[in-house]
Amino acid sequence: xxxxNNQIKLVKxxxxxxxxxxxxxxxxxxxxxxxxxxxxxxxxxxxxxIVKLAxxxxxxxxxxxxxxxxxxxxxxxxxxPDSNGFELKNVLAARLGVPTDWITLGNGSNDIxxxxxxxxxxxxxxxxxxxxxxxVYPLATQAVGAKAVEVPATAIYGHDLPAMLAAxxxxxxxxxxxxxxxxxxPTGSYLPAKEIEDFLAAVPPNVVVVLDEAYNEYLSPEQxxxxxxxxxxxxxxxxSRSFSKAYGLAGLRIGYGVAQPHxxxxxxxxxxxxxxxxxxxxxxxxxxxxKEFLQQGFELNRAGYIQLTKAFxxxxxxxxxxxxxxxxxxxxxxxxxxxxxxxxxxxxxxxVRPVGxxxxxxxxxxxxxxxxxxxxxxxxxxxxxx
Ligand SMILES: *Cc1c(COP(=O)(O)O)cnc(C)c1O
Numbered sequence: 460x461x462x463x464n465n466q467i468k469l470v471k472x473x474x475x476x477x478x479x480x481x482x483x484x485x486x487x488x489x490x491x492x493x494x495x496x497x498x499x500x501x502x503x504x505x506x507x508x509i510v511k512l513a514x515x516x517x518x519x520x521x522x523x524x525x526x527x528x529x530x531x532x533x534x535x536x537x538x539x540p541d542s543n544g545f546e547l548k549n550v551l552a553a554r555l556g557v558p559t560d561w562i563t564l565g566n567g568s569n570d571i572x573x574x575x576x577x578x579x580x581x582x583x584x585x586x587x588x589x590x591x592x593x594x595v596y597p598l599a600t601q602a603v604g605a606k607a608v609e610v611p612a613t614a615i616y617g618h619d620l621p622a623m624l625a626a627x628x629x630x631x632x633x634x635x636x637x638x639x640x641x642x643x644x645p646t647g648s649y650l651p652a653k654e655i656e657d658f659l660a661a662v663p664p665n666v667v668v669v670l671d672e673a674y675n676e677y678l679s680p681e682q683x684x685x686x687x688x689x690x691x692x693x694x695x696x697x698x699s700r701s702f703s704k705a706y707g708l709a710g711l712r713i714g715y716g717v718a719q720p721h722x723x724x725x726x727x728x729x730x731x732x733x734x735x736x737x738x739x740x741x742x743x744x745x746x747x748x749x750k751e752f753l754q755q756g757f758e759l760n761r762a763g764y765i766q767l768t769k770a771f772x773x774x775x776x777x778x779x780x781x782x783x784x785x786x787x788x789x790x791x792x793x794x795x796x797x798x799x800x801x802x803x804x805x806x807x808x809x810x811v812r813p814v815g816x817x818x819x820x821x822x823x824x825x826x827x828x829x830x831x832x833x834x835x836x837x838x839x840x841x842x843x844x845x
Pocket of ligand 1: 642
């Protein structure tokens, strides 16, 4: 018998009152970009006309090379995936210049962030990250019962590394983990290599630093630096990278961590044995070698950034310089501005990301899309603000 809706609700309410750890109840669940189908239903819109610029996905979609590799791998899905990701790790290791046992594959790089937290932090410990940083850092911290220490950002919404270092020192020896995002999401802020390197050199060796480079591939040539050299130099560092953004594989869930073997070994002990599925592994091998796709996405992103920021300039809207594939724009001076303009955009079939939960209620984050998608967003925004 399928219970009636109201019966299901009753069961849920009873469970929440008695079951579950306190620190789990305290977690505010992640709020993602609204799915196209949901927005279409809610506002009575034609799905095919909706523009989604809300989750920093690659507007080119998945590379054809990865699609072909995935279809080939699909014939063998009766078997478990390669638990050790042999082929993908080899391809990554060869390019990055590290041994394969320095690499951990993750079910999205989100998995790497969580594994890091689970491996080194527990109740009584502190995990340090910046205000306005990626929402998964507090989630991963709270899930293990550790205390999340949010360090105020700089005046231009970037990470304040000296202040983060001070927070580590202030914690006594409670700080076990630090998350640094470069570029950061949702602000797009970028830290120059020298600042990160000085920070890494100053962090006590018993504190693990996760350098989250989910948008690394979008950095301009002048902004690039050699993070692998840091992994080799600092035994307490984990570099995290993703296939979801520039490589166009968000739906497959795959990312990786690079660290020295003593750290990789820890992550490996607690990951699910088959945390990365066969299709994702096959697609990632192809996408990682598809330099043409990466270059095309890079150029599209540059052009889209200029298109969007030019429109913001014309509209007199403040925005933050972004090193990623998204732009944070200030759409009003009151704390309802983000929610209000977001709703007006939704009604016009444009999905972007309100960032009130990041302490930025006057801003909206716009993922950079195809030229025509950016144009549709700009037209809608102009109409709303007129
Ligand atoms: C998107 C994102 C990730 C995680 O992406 P995955 O899809 O889990 O690989 C990690 N860090 C930042 C800053 C992100 O924006």
